[in-house]
Amino acid sequence: MGIPYFVGGSLASSVHEVARATLDADIIARLEPEQAGRFAKELGPEFNADVDAIADAVMRRSSFTVIHIATAFKVDVFVPHSTEYADLEMERRQSHVIDESSGERMAFATAEDTLLAKLQWYRQGNEVSERQWRDVLGILRVAGQGLRGSRKQ
Secondary structure (H helix, E strand, C coil): CCCCCEEHHHHHHHCCCCCCCCCCCEEEEEHHHHHHHHHHHHHHHHHEEEHHHHHHHHHCCEEEEEEEEECCCCEEEEECCCCCHHHHHHHEEEEEEEEECCCCEEEEHHHEEEEEEEEHHHHHCCCCCCHHHHHHHHHHHHHHHCCCCHHHH
């Protein structure tokens, strides 16, 4: 549908560090109100997608959930407000191959943006989530000096 998007959350941190199992996928998507109905329809019968919830979330610039019925895998879709940071985050997204045999690619948040998002979720969760903190440390361990803005010693 030509919707600008990227994968964030734990799937993005898995791209930038040691992969780990996750219970859901987080996608940041620039959906517009007129796209909500078609988006739900394009998912097809394989997904539980409430078109009214999608339309409401798009209008409010919040989030909605769709569930893959066969696997019960949950996908949280976040519709960002248009802010300078959100615009830059979308511009910085990086394409990664997700299937070597077909060459299929998906867009993911950068390591830096994933790190910042993980730190925000950690802070919003009263700094008690071991999972978020492990992701932060994993990104720092693997990406380390390669992070933009890091200082070389």
